[in-house]
Amino acid sequence: MKTKRNKSISFVTICVFHFFLFSFVLLLLYMLTNYSINKRLENAFPSIDSLLEYQDDLMHDAYYQIPIHKYQDCDFIIYDEKGNDLYSTSKNIRNQLSSNDLMLIHGYDADTFYSLSIGFDQIEQKKRYYISFYQYGEDASLSLLDDCVLDENYQIIDGNLFSDRSYLTKQELNLIQGRFDSERDIEKYEYVSVNDEKRILVFISPHINENSYERVLNEANQLWLFAVPLIFLMIIVQSYFFSRRVKNSMKQLDESIVSYQSGNIVDADEKKMPLEFKRTLDKFSDLRDHLEEAKKQKDQLYKEKQQLIVDISHDLKTPLTVIQGYAKAFIDGKIDKKDTDKYMNAIMNKAQLATDLLNTLFEYVQMEHPGYQANLEEGDLGEFIKAFLAKKYSEIEDKEFVLNVEIEDKKIMTLFDKKLMTRLLDNLLSNALRYNPRGTAIDVSLTELEKEMILIVADDGVGIPQEIVHKVFEPFVTGSVARTSGSGSGLGLSIVKKIVELHHGHIELLSGNKTSYATEIRITLSK
Known part of the structure; x- marks a missing residue:
């Protein structure tokens, strides 16, 4: 008796659903935490790229809409092409910079830049500052345009780089190095507004070094201190609901099986049973x-x-x-x-x-008996069958039967038990001789295929009644039922089937419209 078939969810689907739900929530939590950390790092160490995200506001001169406050310790100032400052986020920045300083500030996408190195004059035993002005070519090659040398007091003592000046200030040296002061960097970006007016953006941001980066990174990673407990809480909640779902499903199954033991069938709640x-x-x-x-x-x-x-x-x-x-x-x-x-x-x-x-x-x-085994030895099965039939020929002839043998004249080597194979052939021939009238033809053939051999013992005698064909190899089906003489123990063909199985083969009886013979025993043996 079977339970009613209604639509219900699969247990595999339940497991997959909970797995994907858990994975999705876990991934979402991880992505949110990672996004928050990256945003915090990005805001802690902004670059001029951060400000260029507001390109549209810059081109429309809507500087007040740029949220500079979210970038810690950052400022920017806008100049026109004449060097007039149009907008500044800090009055101090405006006071410390002038339009003359713009030429010293490194451009964001400029193909020229300054390089400053500090050396020591071995002859005069004094400190020297070497400033070089380079340009990138179209093939990314680097060429020196000009240079100059400053002494320890920033006086220009050699070179034509700043030919109109005799010295540089400490602040100007910092600007050449991309530094606004000891804690902040400076960079400029030139663009054209929607009114085709040239603009120069100067961006000042905190200087990044190993200590500052490590400090901010540690502060950002503290977000995981809040994320980890949430992950554990999510695991507990997910485990609770999943185990509850499984227990309810198992409960329905358990109650149904217990009911079988008492002989009563309890219909399970199909909505709860997978x-x-x-x-x-x-x-x-x-x-x-x-x-x-x-x-x-x-x-x-x-x-x-x-x-x-x-x-x-x-x-x-x-x-x-x-x-x-x-x-x-x-x-x-x-x-x-x-x-x-x-x-x-x-x-x-x-x-x-x-x-x-x-x-x-x-x-x-x-x-x-389970422990019984055949004594398998390699031999020529075709020659063995021929020798057996030669010994039985006089008996077959005396009973006026006709024997037809079709076995190729070549070696057909395989493993078989000679004693059991003799018993198999003797039982099959004895059945044919015992239950058929004189003049019956008995055909014996052995065919070798690529991976197996087919042994056929057939006759054109009285045949086997169809009502017992399906159980002729079962034990205790006696000749009085299968044939006409009333003799035999009913174990002959059962022994034949057992011998075939001991040789790892297969036996079948063909009769009626399945064969051209009255009775055909077909045995398939593995090579």
Whole structure:
């Protein structure tokens, strides 16, 4: 019995949903924290690029709309092409800079720049300042345009770089180096406003060094102190809801299985039970049905075995009774001397029949043991079958049967147990000889393929009734059911099937419209 099939979510979908939800929230939290840290670093160490984000305001002379306050310790001042200051964020900056200083300030995208180096005059034993003026060519080559030398008091003592001046100030030297003062840098950017008027933007920002960067970075990373607890809180919340969902799903499954034990079926709440769990219930129900069916089959098999014991007991009782009667007649002296040989032969035949029945039963039971193994040895299977058929030929001819053999004249090497293979061939031929009339043709063929061999034993005799074809290889299906003579123990073909399985092969019976023969046994063996 199975649960009702309604639409419900899959357990895998539940797991995937919670996984992606957790991953998304975790990623979102990480991105927000990282974004906040980067923004803090960016605002702590702004460059002129930060101010150029407001290019539109600059071109429209809307300087008051630029939020310079969010950039710590930063200022800017705007000059026109005549050197007049149009706007400044700090009065002190305006007082400390003049239009004459603009030529010394490094341009943001300029192809010329100053370079300052400090040296020592070995002859005069005095400090010297060397200023060079370079220009980048179109091919990115660097060329020196001019230079000059300053003494320790910033007096120009050599060079034509500043030919109209005799000295530079300390502040001018700082501007050449890109420094506004000891703590801040300076840079300029030239552009044209929407009114085609030239503008010069001078931007002053904090100087970046290792200590200042490390200090700001440590302050920014403190945001993780707030993010980590949030991550742990999110993990706890997510784990709680996920475990609750799983427990509710398992609860439905558990209640349904427990109800099976009592023989009652409790309908699960399909809205709470994932699809896979309902399938598990279906499989559990199917398993119970199969167990019931297996129990019935086991009972039937037990009855068949009991019947076999009765049949074998009867078959053994008949020859043993004859033996006992003839033996008693000999003891009582009731047998004429002229009939002695006849009765002795009868005793011998009945004893042989009883022995054969016991040997067959013992052989089948032995092969059914889990520890039984075939003694596989490499040999020419084709030559082996030919030799066996040669030994059986006189018996086949005496019973007026026709034997047709199709085995190629080449070596067909494989691993097989010679004793078991002899038993297999003997059982198949004995069945054909026992249950078919005289004149029946028996065909034996062995075909070698790339990875396997096909052994066929077939005849054009009376065939097998269709009602038992499907169970002819089962044990205890006797000849009285399968054929017409009423002889046999019902274990011959079962032993054949077991021998094929011990050789890792496959056996099947073909009859009716599946073959051109009345009966065809097809055996497939791995090479």
